[in-house]
Amino acid sequence: MKLVSRSAWGARAYRLPNGATPYSRTRRGVKLHYLGTAYTDRAHDTCDDYVRQIQAQHMDGNGWSDIGYSFVVCTHGYVYEGRGLYRRNSANGNTTLNEQDYAVLLMVGSSGLTKPTDAQLNGARDAIEYCREKGPAGTWLGGHRDGYATSCPGDPIYAWVKAGAPRPSAPQEEDPLAGMTKQDIYDAVWKTDQVAAPDTAPDRKTNTNWQPQSYLKDIGNRVRSLTVTVAAQSAAIHALAEKVGSGVDTNTVVAAVEKAIADAVVKVDIDVTQNQES
CATH class of the missing domain: 3.40.80.10 (Peptidoglycan recognition protein-like)
Incomplete structure (x- = not known):
């Protein structure tokens, strides 16, 4: 009062x-x-x-x-x-x-x-x-x-x-999920939380809109990143092994390794993306 x-x-x-x-x-x-x-x-x-x-x-x-x-x-x-x-x-x-x-x-x-x-x-x-x-x-x-x-x-x-002198009703807050389908909610949650690591991603206790599929996409992104990294490292090792023993100068070896890494990253990135979309 x-x-x-x-x-x-x-x-x-x-x-x-x-x-x-x-x-x-x-x-x-x-x-x-x-x-x-x-x-x-x-x-x-x-x-x-x-x-x-x-x-x-x-x-x-x-x-x-x-x-x-x-x-x-x-x-x-x-x-x-x-x-x-x-x-x-x-x-x-x-x-x-x-x-x-x-x-x-x-x-x-x-x-x-x-x-x-x-x-x-x-x-x-x-x-x-x-x-x-x-x-x-x-x-x-x-x-x-x-x-x-x-x-x-x-x-x-x-x-x-x-009428008994009632207190005015508090204005109703708009439901932000009104009219949204389950897919809409999933897409919105994924857009917001896609960078979370699986072991730190929110669960239903902290985010009731989080869906199990979100974990799968999160893990898929992590696997994709690791695959690209491993492929690049493997290409670098092979390129280095081929050039070191051939008597080529250092600059040529470095250039060859960088090209091998770039080619491997692009190839794996395309392969993984196509598999996710299929």
Whole structure:
């Protein structure tokens, strides 16, 4: 829960004695509210300015002793402490209703931004659970319109409340293997892992897409490389043996050996490749 204390958002001191009135009994539950006026979303670093604006309207415009809500939730999911868990709110309509339930405001309006963001719904859910666990509050959940003649908290929030205020579903990650055939997966794995030695290649414990054929191709490549090397060495030995005893100079011997190695590498490379493709 991203809780912003009163001191952190710059709350004014509440007026005494009414601003310090405690709840006299356990709260039944939580009521959700909206602003009831036009609202435009804003950068998070200005949300505390707006919360101070709400407090000023309630104290200076309405003549209340403090901001009326227990908590305020911005569109970024931060929960601002209003009157908090222990001081009676003044937002639910009358003293009996205020005494009965906590009041949690979501910063959305009756026009402009009217639908809460996913982050805001998560923040509101955090506030509800916080009230239940720490208040304490019962499990009842509703909107301002429950028990009081108002359109608050607006249809989008009220529908969410009536659905039980669920947390938004996390976006589903796209399956990278969706639509791929077994051959596609094999080809992709082989392209990535073809250089691995057989004794170090990943197995199903570390790569569930690794196929047994990958080992065979890996081994085949190793055999091909060794065959080319052995053939080249053999050609070099034969060329050297033929030239050394014939009295030819050193440069001629070296040239003959290099040509024999090159011819052997090309021949074996072609033979092995053709065998793999057949």
